[in-house]
Amino acid sequence: MSDRAEFLIDLSALSTNIARLKKECGVDVLAVVKADAYGHGLIRVSHAALKAGASWLGVALLEEAITLRENGVEAPILAWLVSPGSDFDSAITHNIDIGVSSIKGLREISESAKRAGKKARIHIEVDTGMSRGGFLDEWKDLPTEDFSQVDVIGIFSHFARADEPGEQQNIDQIQRFQQMVQELGDIGINPPIKHLANSAATMKDSPSYFTMVRVGIAMYGLTPDLTHLGTSKDLGLRPVGQLRAKLHLVKSVPAHSPVGYGASAMTQSDTKLGVVAIGYADGIPRIAQGAGVFFKGKKAPIIGRVSMDQFVVDLGSDSTAQSGDWVIVFGDGSHGEYTADDWGRASSSINYEIVTRIGPRVPRIYQSHEY
Known part of the structure; x- marks a missing residue:
């Protein structure tokens, strides 16, 4: 692990x-x-x-x-x-x-x-x-x-x-x-x-x-084309991979705080931000906007630019997340989490690119002992 x-x-x-x-x-x-x-x-x-x-x-x-x-x-x-x-x-x-x-x-x-x-x-x-x-x-x-x-x-x-x-x-x-x-x-x-x-x-x-x-x-378990063929669920396929990462840091910040390189985003209200310990060196698209992570039944969208080793998400002011907690970056969507399709859309790309670009710094953990 x-x-x-x-x-x-x-x-x-x-x-x-x-x-x-x-x-x-x-x-x-x-x-x-x-x-x-x-x-x-x-x-x-x-x-x-x-x-x-x-x-x-x-x-x-x-x-x-x-x-x-x-x-x-x-x-x-x-x-x-x-x-x-x-x-x-x-x-x-x-x-x-x-x-x-x-x-x-x-x-x-x-x-x-x-x-x-x-x-x-x-x-x-x-x-x-x-x-x-x-x-x-x-x-x-x-x-x-x-x-x-x-x-x-x-x-x-x-x-x-x-x-x-x-x-x-x-x-x-x-x-x-x-x-x-x-x-x-x-x-x-x-x-x-x-x-x-x-x-x-x-x-x-x-x-x-x-x-x-x-x-x-x-x-x-991924759809060849979201637009013409529908989702994995529509096609009866089971997504094989789930990417998860740790919250390196969770902290409260006030409204109107600039976030990330270039101050390209600003908090709209008092909130909690989570620093996710994975970045574009690991395959997270730098341009991604509109995706994020999933924690305890709630999506937390990216805020600001993705960095080389980390990105920031807006957890919301009422979040119970703490530094060191695990979050789902993408999964099969069955619990409401973001999917590889969602990340593809957020990056003006496709699910193929999202999974194939996951870098070697991220270990592959095999959950079935059958093989």
């Missing part, structure tokens, strides 16, 4: 979310654990996700995948943001599947495989309309390339607007993906795994399932 702040992770909630999503989609689930499992802790979350029914793990970076292998993960792992010049030798040695989106990358992987005397496992990423990752202009040149040193395990792409169900672009991307799968088959490459769906599509777009879905934000 920390004496300042901690991120409490409920692995039973994670298990419930994954099991439910897998049952509903009826295909293999790749659990996305990139960015330290969206801030929830790479190793513990990965083992829990596999035990809950995920068949694959997905990361962005090769070093994340190697860390998983070094910590006993034997399940298939896909690393998809592996640029030319990366340590493909290590990827092959550790039996890590590599996302490929350029001919240069394919050639470098093939060279590494030849040196290793072992075929590399790759997933071909295709651009179906997001204009981000994936083959597009080089797609026409792919049939001339040498695939003798690789096993093409999968083909995949990524939705741009899956969190907006019914958008024509989603339909267009599915059709383009099917077309590119067929074009790959026309040159004799038929990967057994085809994946396009992210969390939003997994919950709202069954034609996009193919043979596997990639579940990220939803497995952590």
Whole structure:
């Protein structure tokens, strides 16, 4: 337990979310654990996700995948943001599947495989309309390339607007993906795994399932999009993480007292202020206004600017809070506390950013002993 702040992770909630999503989609689930499992802790979350029914793990970076292998993960792992010049030798040695989106990358992987005397496992990423990752202009040149040193395990792409169900672009991307799968088959490459769906599509777009879905934000119990899909509760998801921190100091201040750097805020009446022992160095957005903390059934909003290691909240004149008490920064909202969605709105951002930016100074505390 920390004496300042901690991120409490409920692995039973994670298990419930994954099991439910897998049952509903009826295909293999790749659990996305990139960015330290969206801030929830790479190793513990990965083992829990596999035990809950995920068949694959997905990361962005090769070093994340190697860390998983070094910590006993034997399940298939896909690393998809592996640029030319990366340590493909290590990827092959550790039996890590590599996302490929350029001919240069394919050639470098093939060279590494030849040196290793072992075929590399790759997933071909295709651009179906997001204009981000994936083959597009080089797609026409792919049939001339040498695939003798690789096993093409999968083909995949990524939705741009899956969190907006019914958008024509989603339909267009599915059709383009099917077309590119067929074009790959026309040159004799038929990967057994085809994946396009992210969390939003997994919950709202069954034609996009193919043979596997990639579940990220939803497995952590958070909505992929508050505006179009509703809250976690609306989607039947259980938020996995609760961030809490200690009140470093509670003190009474008079009305019209300036608060924080730049005196950007002023107390409107006599009140009690609480100094929360966590700040932007820990991932609390500096620009956040309109969120705060929760203590004994009452919200206490931020007042003034967030500092590097602390921020101030207005507890109210009648608060019973004392220096050293714990407060909830965000949780699942079931008791009236702020949620990651609330913090996202307060920061002109989204819940993804709120959880992934929680810094390493905040220990992750796992509450389930099942894993």
